[in-house]
Amino acid sequence: MRLSYSSAVGFARAIDAVGNLVDEGQFKAKKEGLSLVAMDPSQISMVIFSMPKGIFSEYQSENEVLGLDIDYFKKVLRRGKTDEKITLETEENRLILTFEGGKRKRTFKIPLLDLTEGVSKEPSIEYNNRIKLVADALNELINDAKLISTHIRLVLTPDGLRAEVKSESGELNVDIEKDDEAVAEISVENGARASFPLQYLEDIMKAAKGTEPVTLYLETDRPLKLEYNIEGALAKYYLAPRIETE
């Protein structure tokens, strides 16, 4: 296996989309690209991450599996500098990461782990309600909501996205209307509402910043699907709802 990506910093950012949720996991370097499907340790959220072959400057692989301590992998990736490219190779039970820029070449070798593959299959849910908005609108919402509770209720209607948060500490209501400048697209059939744990939503969104668009798919009391592109990779998440019994 030999994969090169032209920006070491960009590659690190893309992997952040996985690493904020998953501690260790199996990347698969298939013919069509690099991917990872994993659930967080508490099995409340799932990430489906893929970097298509085409965004690499070099891509050679025959179905290799890379079991990695993702936290450590991320720390090594963060050593990449702006003007460097990164190359990933395997050598027996190790992953070789080479940073190259100017005259200098830095080579890290880190252990590949023998992980048992979890059974992670993408849920097949038909979503009829979605909204695409800039990442920071959602990030701000999460930060607002954290002041009040550990959960957030999202309500998607043809008029826009409404967030409702309630606890003994107080209450929060935010309306992001469909003609708000943060909203890029909205498509709502019957509308939907569901509650989600803020901590997971925050981890999912940690790699998405600024005005980069994020798409939310919502069905009443079903998992939230959230996806965004990051440095040419696609990060797709499912987050289990919190069913409120009253």
Added chain:
Amino acid sequence: MRLSYSSAVGFARAIDAVGNLVDEGQFKAKKEGLSLVAMDPSQISMVIFSMPKGIFSEYQSENEVLGLDIDYFKKVLRRGKTDEKITLETEENRLILTFEGGKRKRTFKIPLLDLTEGVSKEPSIEYNNRIKLVADALNELINDAKLISTHIRLVLTPDGLRAEVKSESGELNVDIEKDDEAVAEISVENGARASFPLQYLEDIMKAAKGTEPVTLYLETDRPLKLEYNIEGALAKYYLAPRIETE
């Protein structure tokens, strides 16, 4: 009650002048403006804070009392963004804070507390010595002094302000002369000297920054009076002296 202030960020800054000293307190929304008189929990310092009606873009109130967890109030206020205005309303036993900017509207509702009113009366002391100087000159003094002791001795003479700090760790002397560029005004009758706990002085000054002017009123072994304007509000403080018995 309904009060609107054109800058949510500015309003948060003004409330910081209270919140660094007091954990919970009763704001009063009288006809003439919003105010709070409170002592810190250890009763060493008093803050008298007032925002006149005129600096609000909208002001309607008939003597309402708002008992608040000021620390939490501040956290919510900090969620305000640069281009937003803020509106405060009451609804039964809750305070409604609405941030509005562009198309978006965010509404926080936080509990009003049923606090017993402390007996806080502004001390009637006649001050004959005062100096007005830029906030950072005093802030720097506090930071210098903290390296040596937990108390600072302030000496005001017609020549300027002198700070003396002594402990086993060493000694500090700073002279801010009357023609120092940090001094805006000085008016000294007989001169005065007194010692004060640095931690309180630091909390009092936390909201005053940069070249904003601060006025100190000093009488020998009497409370320090310190006041400054912040975002149209007036923050006035009294700080008990430490009487040195030798």
Added chain:
Amino acid sequence: MRLSYSSAVGFARAIDAVGNLVDEGQFKAKKEGLSLVAMDPSQISMVIFSMPKGIFSEYQSENEVLGLDIDYFKKVLRRGKTDEKITLETEENRLILTFEGGKRKRTFKIPLLDLTEGVSKEPSIEYNNRIKLVADALNELINDAKLISTHIRLVLTPDGLRAEVKSESGELNVDIEKDDEAVAEISVENGARASFPLQYLEDIMKAAKGTEPVTLYLETDRPLKLEYNIEGALAKYYLAPRIETE
């Protein structure tokens, strides 16, 4: 004794070159300049620091010894501001530090300690291999290496500097070739290799930043000698190698 240095901030930076390694120590204000020779508490590294008389704006001293809590000395020095000069004087068992800028004058007095002088003599080693490179190239190397181990192996050859780091966590190899833009000079006779503890190397380099040049002298399994100029002072270090027994 009376020493004045035109930039209080610059003086603080120079003393940082000592203070990151040594907790307390004896500065000597000899006729030719201010100096300190000390070993770190664990006796693994030695610093030989000197500020020649000529870089002071005023220098009067007859062999005074200043025993100092260097950590506290540094904290006081950090209170210096950009436009201030600093003057050091002794008064009985105290060191007087005066910061002056504009109209204001701040005087700190801190205790002089009665330290027993350690026997610190500069090792007499003949070095035949050296490389001069920008500080950040070495700083980056240290940060890379810390991800893998607590020690780093440096290999100096006519081709350049090679760093090798190995542990159970992985492996790192970095080549800084002789024509790398970070390399200012290289002079290698037979080549040399030795291993050093990263924590000490990091402390030694803490005051050296950016593109400032640093010279490394290396002999196989002998102490590393490292030196750099900082604000007109010369900071020279020796760091004991870690002898690997296999």
